[in-house]
Amino acid sequence: MEGQSLHLLGAGVAMIGSLGAGLGLGLIFSAWIGAIARNPAIEGKVRTIGFIGLAVTELVLLLCFVVAMLLILK
Amino acid sequence: MASLLEEFEIQSLSKPLFSLAGHPVTFTNSSLFMFLAIASATALMVLAMRPAAVIPGRWQMLAETFHNMIANMLESTAGEQARPFFPFIFSIFIFIFFCNLFGMLPFSLAVTSHIVVNLAIALLLFVVIIVTGFAKHGLHFLHLFVPPGVPMIMVPIFAVLELFSFLVRPFSLSIRLFANMLAGHILLGVFAGMCVSLVAAGWFAGLSILPLGLNVAITGFEFFVAFLQAYIYTVLASVYLRDALEMH
Helix, strand or coil, X not given: CCHHHHHHHHHHHXXXXXXXXXXXXXXXXXXXXXXXXXXXXXXXXXXXXHHHHHHHHHHHHHHHHHHHHHHHHC | CHHHHHHHCCCECCCCCEEECCEEECCEHHHHHHHHHHHHHHHHHHHHCCCCCCCXXXXXXXXXXXXXXXXXXXXXXXXXXXXXXXXXXXXXXXHHHHHHHHHCCCCCCCHHHCHHHHHHHHHHHHHHHHHHHHXXXXXXXXXXXXXXXXXXXXXXXXXXXXXXXXXXXXHHHHHHHHXXXXXXXHHHHHHHHHHHHHHHCCCCHHHHHHHXXXXXXXXXXXXXXXXXXXXXXXXXXXXXXXXXXXXX
């Protein structure tokens, strides 16, 4: 195979990591909704923690994306 | 692929103004949109509060909503002591938010889709955090790198780990914002390209309404992301600020 096609294949493989980020985001939102459903008064307190969790989990997905972009643009 | 990245290109709009370390410094479209963002944010905040009324009008309501949202967030994450830092945190939020919004205009450049802009803001933030930490706690600030209740023998390992996680923060903060903006704009470009190629394919032309409709929805979502990423940036900034103010 040529070098360029291997780079594109690598970009595709790199995005497999987004599987974990997707699962993690699902878990965060399920816990978030569950917490608010059980105790609606806690919504304001949970929001900041939820956003921090969202940001930290999303970073995994974005690192995959950056690696894929670097491989494509190589 | 290269055509999708065309919108992120930085172009010089002027003759080289002066040269810095051998590199010519010019007024680029990035600087233009930064100036636009600052000018419109300042205009919004100043003009909306011009007759600072007791019963707010529509514009004043908008300005007060932004102010209260960030003020409440800062107080709940970084505590009462963080009040002096409110103007700094609020400026970061409003600058990133307006840069993201200006990026949504057609033929414009999303300034925050360049990692160097975000990294510069993040490094400024970390200089402020480190200076505040040392000014407030003295050398005791170094206890940040040793969590309480760690056995003596584990201290070197923990110190290295915590130092690494502290040093990686500005990068994670800037990569998050830049990759989000880049991914969103590329997504818009991909679906727009799908529209064009469906029309060009002849009798599939009617199907191009599907990616078009999706593109409309994604545009709305991108406005939400523009707000959300600016908010997350400021939430994390104030969480890191709490480390300097309250230690553990």
